[in-house]
Amino acid sequence: MRILVAEDDPRLMELLRRGLRGEGFVVDSTGNGARVLELVQENDYDVVVLDIMLPGMNGLRVCTRMREAALWVPVLMLTAKDGEFDEAEGLDTGADDYVTKPFSYVALVARLRALVRRGQRERPAAIEAGDLRVDPATRRCHRGQVPVPLTMREFAVLWYLASRRGEVVSKTEILEHVWGSFDGDVNVVEVYVSALRRKIDAPFRRRTIHTVRGAGYRLEDEPALP
DSSP states (O other): OEEEEEOSOHHHHHHHHHHHHHTTOEEEEESOHHHHHHHHHHSOOSEEEEESSOSSSOHHHHHHHHHHTTOOOOEEEEESOOSHHHHHHHHHTTOSEEEESSOOHHHHHHHHHHHHHHOSOOOOOOEEETTEEEETTTTEEEETTEEOOOOHHHHHHHHHHHHTTTSOBOHHHHIIIIISSOOSOTTHHHHHHHHHIIIIIGGGTOOOEEEETTTEEEEOOOOOOO
16 A cells, blocks of 8 residues: 655654554655645555645645545545644545544554545546546546547646636646646646647547637637548
């Protein structure tokens, strides 16, 4: 079982890392919220332990961005905060369980194993635009009956555009929801949109991702080009 631990306290991070490895988990770790988004898109985790008070991007926002990017790995929220409103806020962002510090290590491991047994939560239904089908449950894309292989980042961009089908989505919004935090050139979005067009449109003589000059992109399927 592979687990990601995101915790801002180095001492607690090391204790969790050693303990969970002793329990048989393969453990990756980070103390930065934005890095969590990168890792969950690059790796298949069975569960994520997510501290709320993370630098760069707090755990609540990280969890929200994960769900918006169709990343459905179970999340156990870990925080020093207490009270039912904090718990509700954590669960409302898409977390699957919630533990308050200080906590029982034995109980934490039991909760993690329960989340792994339960598996990933129910995902939203696939989105269709014409004969384009984007399925977050399998992270697969089809044009008609033809599968279209996509990288995880390409799929995340397509899923976000598809989830807002018919709306104009800016580059900044795509960066925030797919990358979480990005200090480079926002035009990196153009690279991914171009790649998507080469894969989901050009081979099928279709036009799905439309550029709205000065505003962003809109996903809206049109009939096949003549």
